[in-house]
Amino acid sequence: MDWRDAGPPDADALVTLARDSFSETFGHLYRSQDLAAFLAGHTHEAWAAELADPAYAVRIGEAEGQAVGYAKLAPPKLPIEPKGPAIELRQFYLLKPWHGQGHADALMAWVIATARARGASEIFLSVFVDNHRARRFYQRYGFLEAGSYAFMVGDHADEDILMRLPL
Incomplete structure (x- = not known):
């Protein structure tokens, strides 16, 4: 696996990877129209804008030239009350064939190091x-x-747990 910082030229690969990884992990949980509505939010334009925005940091992993994992850090938008400077881990995905090989650990090391380097507590x-x-x-x-x-996810509300990592 080759990890690198993503930029605007990676928008199309990340659209595909975001849709594929979410569908692979959660697609079976939703009605097709709810899943389609959610996936429609992953557009080239949306990804290109985030990748060009210095407030975002995205790491992409490639194997044999194919994007197979990524993490996205961004300004917080979750309903949280930070105790200090905070950052949000918006997405963290690795396609199933690459699970259990230490790649997620490498990606999380980047997440934590990048959050610290950006001044997040x-x-x-x-x-x-x-x-x-x-x-x-x-x-x-x-x-x-x-x-x-x-x-x-579309018209379906999932119960998510908010999690916090003090740095």
């Missing part, structure tokens, strides 16, 4: 209440439960 994220694998992963790094959140 805490990282926030939301995770689906029934995504036990992800919850265990985040807890391993010291993320603590900090509330709940309604994550919308």
Whole structure:
């Protein structure tokens, strides 16, 4: 796996990867129209704008020239009350064939180092209440439960857990 910082030229690859990774992980949970509405939010224009915005940081992982994982850090928009400078881990995905090989650990090391380098004293994220694998992963790094959140997928509201990592 080759990891690198993503930029505007990666918008199309990230649109595809974001849609594929969300569908692979959660697609079976939703009515087709709700999933389609959610995935429609991942557009070239939206990704290109975020990748060009210095407030965002995106790391992309490639294997054999194909994008297979990414993480996105951004200004907080979750309903949280930071205790200091904060950053939000908006997305953290690795396609299933690359699970269990240490790639997620490498990506999380980047997340934490980048958050610290940007002056954050805490990282926030939301995770689906029934995504036990992800919850265990985040807890391993010291993320603590900090509330709940309604994550919308089309017209469907999921119960997400808000998590906080003091840095």
